[in-house]
Amino acid sequence: MTDPATPTTQDTLDETLARISKKSGVKATLVLDRATGSLLRTSGQISALRTTNTAQSPSAVAFPTEQADGEGKGVEDFARLVWGWVNASGGLVGELDAEDEVKLLRLRTKKQELVIVPDAKYLLVVVHDTPTA
Numbered sequence: 001m002t003d004p005a006t007p008t009t010q011d012t013l014d015e016t017l018a019r020i021s022k023k024s025g026v027k028a029t030l031v032l033d034r035a036t037g038s039l040l041r042t043s044g045q046i047s048a049l050r051t052t053n054t055a056q057s058p059s060a061v062a063f064p065t066e067q068a069d070g071e072g073k074g075v076e077d078f079a080r081l082v083w084g085w086v087n088a089s090g091g092l093v094g095e096l097d098a099e100d101e102v103k104l105l106r107l108r109t110k111k112q113e114l115v116i117v118p119d120a121k122y123l124l125v126v127v128h129d130t131p132t133a
Contacts, residue, residue, distance in 0.1 A: 037083030
């Protein structure tokens with residue numbers, strides 16, 4: 001039996017995400033299942049993940065946060081893309097050195113930065129404003 005005064009893993013996760021979300025410039029946080037890429041938790045301005053299709057950028061992907069036929073579908077698509085990138089990066093590292101592993105991924109664009117911390121069971125994704133140079 002656990003001691004009621006001992007914080008659970010869920011409580012610790014909630015506290016950590018709350019602390020990260022309060023940091024300056026943080027737009028959103030996501031927690032994904034490492035094995036499947038399933039979206040486990042989100043917080044913050046998920047609309048910050050939204051981009052638009054333009055004539056100059058035909059490969060841009062829209063990440064709508066609300067859709068009539070499936071709310072959150074765009075966030076799930078975003079999670080799927082991040083999960084695929086983490087797996088591809090892990091494959092690259094594994095090909096270079098089978099004894100090594102990815103510990104942190106950072107992707108900076110003009111508009112925002114993604115910081116991804118892989119764990120054995122989870123992926124933590126933090127989306128924040130791109131710091132000024």
